[in-house]
Amino acid sequence: MYSRKGDVLDIAYLGGIVAGVVMVIFGIISSGGVSALGNFVDVPSIIITIGGSLTSCLACNKMPDFIAGLKGMTLAFKEPPIGDPTAVIGNIIDMANVARKEGLLALEESANQIEDEFLKKGINLVVDGTDADLVRAILETDMDSTEARHKKVIAFWDKWAEMGPAWGMIGTLVGLVNMLKNLSDASTIGPNMAVALLTTLYGSLLANWLAGPTSAKLGVNDAIEMSVRTVTVEGLLSIQAGENPRVIEEKLKTFLAPSARSGVGTPEEGAGGE
Amino acid sequence: MYSRKGDVLDIAYLGGIVAGVVMVIFGIISSGGVSALGNFVDVPSIIITIGGSLTSCLACNKMPDFIAGLKGMTLAFKEPPIGDPTAVIGNIIDMANVARKEGLLALEESANQIEDEFLKKGINLVVDGTDADLVRAILETDMDSTEARHKKVIAFWDKWAEMGPAWGMIGTLVGLVNMLKNLSDASTIGPNMAVALLTTLYGSLLANWLAGPTSAKLGVNDAIEMSVRTVTVEGLLSIQAGENPRVIEEKLKTFLAPSARSGVGTPEEGAGGE
């Protein structure tokens, strides 16, 4: 009933990243043939572009934030782990009905079936009779904690998206200087310059194919998660205050992205807890 | 009487987009002759520029927002679907006069003739005797819903305008590397470089001819629509409150873009509902 969507793939992100690679490979093959693919893989160029930009990110961040930033990429592949807001509101209205009919203590049982730690913690606080202000403070502290962690990860990817092209240009300048110092053999000019340009290409891909979209997607996910968490907190406090389930529903819907409002509380969504 | 303008073409947008194509074709022909036109169509380059930038947009957005963004282009071709503010205010004053003379219930008949769902919904709420605060809340929720949907579409086009030149440069770098690796046949250098530059050209056109203006026009339309919606809400609430039609007119005119105020309530505009 209270399903978590943490392992549902974000097909837009996955599809976008994969299709981006396909586009680049298609571009290479269409202009240079399949044999040209090898021309676009140059390990030292990859090391200087990715490695260099990562070293700048490292110098910009505290070590734990750097590691958390790198790990954060996995989050972009998955839907936010808290289900969609419509379902969350449905759950809360169900619980409001239960609480109304059977008392707050009856929620304890529901809590055990919930996988989302945040909602579980909230229900337990409510069932334990914790003071409303303290429930809010504890849950909002938890939200702040999550959002601050997200923001640092997003900032990491923004910085990498900025540093990728910068180190791509550094790599190209290194290659150009080397090439210009050795112009005697004219036949090597072209290939050497090609290699020099690879770091600029890698840097541009890093920024526009990987790091930029990752930062954007993590930002979208954070907004969704925070909005659901806010709904959850307000809902739990309303249940604790013994408000009418219908009033709770109206109240919670105002927190949602408007387009998501219509689905809540309709029979198909199974809001009928009574 | 309550005409919708949803199918009226925005001739500035349509004309601007078409004239932009004409300008590019003119530029090609004037510098290279008619036969040069073929040099500017390279399907793989189109795929890598448009496809690549779209894959980045896909990775940045949730799937439904991506699809809604693409579809949003059709909105730029049309005037906002709610008529011009002057006419809307005229309608509201007519209704205020009707309500004053024949009571709120007399508006029900008018509502049936109205095509604009928003205004219709508002009148029905007023006729049903819904509480004023609730009328406002429901209508503003509807407005928020519309605006949030618009903003996501605008953000999609902004992102595409940013990604177009980025992928244009990626395409050019791919082409340059391929070209530089095969400098042996000097006669192919020029044509190969020409093809490499095409993605930069496509990316620049994508940003400055299509995606940028589309985002700008959608933004202008959103501002117009939101302003008319605001006027509508205030007008309906004033009618419900039984305010004098003359006072309503003065009040509503302050919500309009100032330049549109003078036309309201003049005889030609047919405000004479009595």
Place this chain on the structure above:
Amino acid sequence: MYSRKGDVLDIAYLGGIVAGVVMVIFGIISSGGVSALGNFVDVPSIIITIGGSLTSCLACNKMPDFIAGLKGMTLAFKEPPIGDPTAVIGNIIDMANVARKEGLLALEESANQIEDEFLKKGINLVVDGTDADLVRAILETDMDSTEARHKKVIAFWDKWAEMGPAWGMIGTLVGLVNMLKNLSDASTIGPNMAVALLTTLYGSLLANWLAGPTSAKLGVNDAIEMSVRTVTVEGLLSIQAGENPRVIEEKLKTFLAPSARSGVGTPEEGAGGE
């Protein structure tokens, strides 16, 4: 007495625009000789740069705003049409003295001599005994109307300054592709590339010589006009309230750009209405 300065040329703008042309011509002649001037006029390049950037501006704006934007350039050549603030304050103090000695009705005669429609409308409202709040509302509505119109014109020129270099680059890319496709005749490479670069030159001039400064000057003029209008409204309301002319003078001077304060009320400025 209440002179309008609407037809006074802004010599800084006119001089800057003319001197800019002189600078470019000087640059051409000094590096290429008089005969080189012809190399810099290429009608197709002019059409693609100016035409292309205008089509993008067209697609971005509603048709009436596009036309108003273009027409707005004439405003940059002229001083704002409302005289300088010092003179306006002088006029208001004169009127305050007249009103104090002979009553508000005595201002009606003065109003007939005034060319500035805004001030005239304000005096007539005051003489008619309109309620102070309504006087303020009507005049501020008029100001808002003027400012909104100005802002759209300024936004048009900002957009053109942005689109000029973009279309200059598009034109250059078109020229380069054409040139690279036909490298066989080496003697045409230079001249063809020269022509290709012309659109970049035109786009850069459009942005930095014409559209950018026009936007900046229109912004400065708008700020001056709004400041004088604000002073006028406050002054008229003070006259209506029967305040002491000396107090009015002190009050109005705080609205001016500080450097303009000292000239007000000195004998030479003829403030001595009594």
Place this chain on the structure above:
Amino acid sequence: MYSRKGDVLDIAYLGGIVAGVVMVIFGIISSGGVSALGNFVDVPSIIITIGGSLTSCLACNKMPDFIAGLKGMTLAFKEPPIGDPTAVIGNIIDMANVARKEGLLALEESANQIEDEFLKKGINLVVDGTDADLVRAILETDMDSTEARHKKVIAFWDKWAEMGPAWGMIGTLVGLVNMLKNLSDASTIGPNMAVALLTTLYGSLLANWLAGPTSAKLGVNDAIEMSVRTVTVEGLLSIQAGENPRVIEEKLKTFLAPSARSGVGTPEEGAGGE
């Protein structure tokens, strides 16, 4: 005692500007020898870069603001003309002690020895028994006047820093087009291109060596001057209110840049007015 520092050179600005020239000359000589210096002086290029960017600045500004902007450069060479805040606070505490022991009138004598017109005007207002609100209004009007004047000068240099590279590029494009039209004599290509690049070099120097730092330094000076003026106003009003000198000292120190606080009121600084 109340010394002005208006003629004290800002050695950082002077040193930075001079050292910048030295750096450029060093760079020229190190890569091209002393004889190369002549290659870097091209009067027409100087005229088009500096003249062109100035004409754009002229078109952007009202004539008096343009002239004031140019003259403003002399201010960057000098320390702000009002002494350092520590000394100013010392002076005010001295005066507070005098006023406490001998009455406000005793300050009149001190005022005559003060060179700073602002402080002098303030003391005279206080001695004359002007109402505190009026003293504050008059002095803050004076401050606003000074700051508005500074801001326009800073905006002028910002605009010049923006226009320098833009006109440098225009000059280079003009030179390139001329060069490309006359490729027949291969021996002139290099030198012609060198000259074409000079305007880009001049524009870059204008922005990064002169106009940018001038704007930055004028901004720093404005901040210092406004902070001292604020301290002066608060101090004079405190003296007028008859506050205890010790309290005044504590109060004024909170207005200073924190690092300057420790020096105030220590014996060495001669705060001991009693």
Place this chain on the structure above:
Amino acid sequence: MYSRKGDVLDIAYLGGIVAGVVMVIFGIISSGGVSALGNFVDVPSIIITIGGSLTSCLACNKMPDFIAGLKGMTLAFKEPPIGDPTAVIGNIIDMANVARKEGLLALEESANQIEDEFLKKGINLVVDGTDADLVRAILETDMDSTEARHKKVIAFWDKWAEMGPAWGMIGTLVGLVNMLKNLSDASTIGPNMAVALLTTLYGSLLANWLAGPTSAKLGVNDAIEMSVRTVTVEGLLSIQAGENPRVIEEKLKTFLAPSARSGVGTPEEGAGGE
């Protein structure tokens, strides 16, 4: 017990800077061989890029701020000198327990063992019975002083990161002009152009490898330090107010970055002062 971490190296910064050098050297060797390393060291190019950008920074700043800015680099290598927030809160809770049991005077002894001047000063103020408002004012003045000093240092590095590439381009333009003036010996073109590009490379490294990350790291450190100082002030005032140690702990944890909250007050952290 109250250890300072001022001499603990920031391994992320140190590692990032060192690894960045390694990346560049790796890039050089991988594309040009070990012998190419010498091609990348050109003392005049280093002088013009670093020297030129520093002279612009000098002209932008007051002399003392320029010197403090340069010295500020050493701060980036070290962890902020005030220990981690978790330990600071632990200390404050210990002191709260001591104060509760043995009175405020018992803290005097603890103060003598503390190395952090800020905490020491705060404890002494509390022990001396200073008024709470004054304690807060004095400590916040101290914090403002520290933060203002930090901000100026950060601004210095931001400006240097901006000026590095600008002077790199100036150096390259100087080199290009010299090269183009002497094209007669074709064999020198390549090497001369290589040297010209070195300043662009140096400028890019300065911005992206050194100055940008230094500014970012100093900003992170400032945020950490200010957050700990804020906790310290609130904690000391709570101790002075005689609040319950448990309440103080809850209160202080809300000031921390959320992720750091869980460690406070657990047995392992040794919060058990009682």
